[in-house]
Amino acid sequence: MESTTLYALFFFFHLYLSGSSAMQHGKKTQHQPCKHLKFFFHDIIYNGKNAENATSAIVAAPEGSNRTILAPQNHFGNVVVFDDPITLDNNLHSIPVGRAQGMYLYDKKDTFYSWLGFTFLLNNTDHQGTINFIGADPILVKTRDISVVGGTGDFAMARGIATVMTDAFEGEVYFRLHVDIKLYECW
Known part of the structure; x- marks a missing residue:
């Protein structure tokens, strides 16, 4: 005993x-990140009049909704696909260092809330490869964290956290996100 x-x-x-x-x-x-990156991505939603500049489009909407106007009640039920430019600063007209491609869907009725699934495709002199992101985005919260779940090239099998902040928005057509990426697994 x-x-x-x-x-x-x-x-x-x-x-x-x-x-x-x-x-x-x-x-x-x-733990200290093995890589720390900061980017901006710019989303211009197609509204039926801006086809030349649009970088995203509503591909699904609640029954009876128009797919060129976000649905009422916090856009609940809208699904948007995008192919947005990524820049190093907050200027839409800066030379892109890559593309943000993926989708977001509005999944909450009582507040602005979305779910994100997207990839940064980087192909410039500093970075080659992709970074994959997935997670919930409570849009009205100043800073939100989403998961970095993998990557390729310079970011092969990367894991970490991306802090997302809305940097600007103009009505329901344009928004810019500041993305602060901290990778904790780098190969």
Whole structure:
């Protein structure tokens, strides 16, 4: 019986030591990202009049809705596909360093909320490859985190977090997102 108590005491002492080694000055240690990137992507929704400039289109809408106007009640039920330019600054007319391609769907009736699934395709002198993203986007929250779930090329099998911030929007036709990417698994 005493050896069982001794083993239990040793086990809890070991847990205490391993837990305290992860603490520094009362805070858990933070892993540092292996890559840190910042981009902007620009989305211009097709509204029936802007075909030359549009980079996205509503491909599904609630029954009876117009696919050139986002649905009422927080756009619930709209599905949008996009092929947006990615820039290093917030200027739509800057030279793109890649494309953001994917979709978002509005999936909540009582507030602006969407689900994102997209890829950054980068093909410039600094970066070659893709970064894949997926996650929920509570649009009205200032900063939101979505998962980086993989990639190719310079970003092969990358994993991390992308903090998304709405940088600008003009009505329901244009918005610009600032994406701050921190990769914690780099190969």
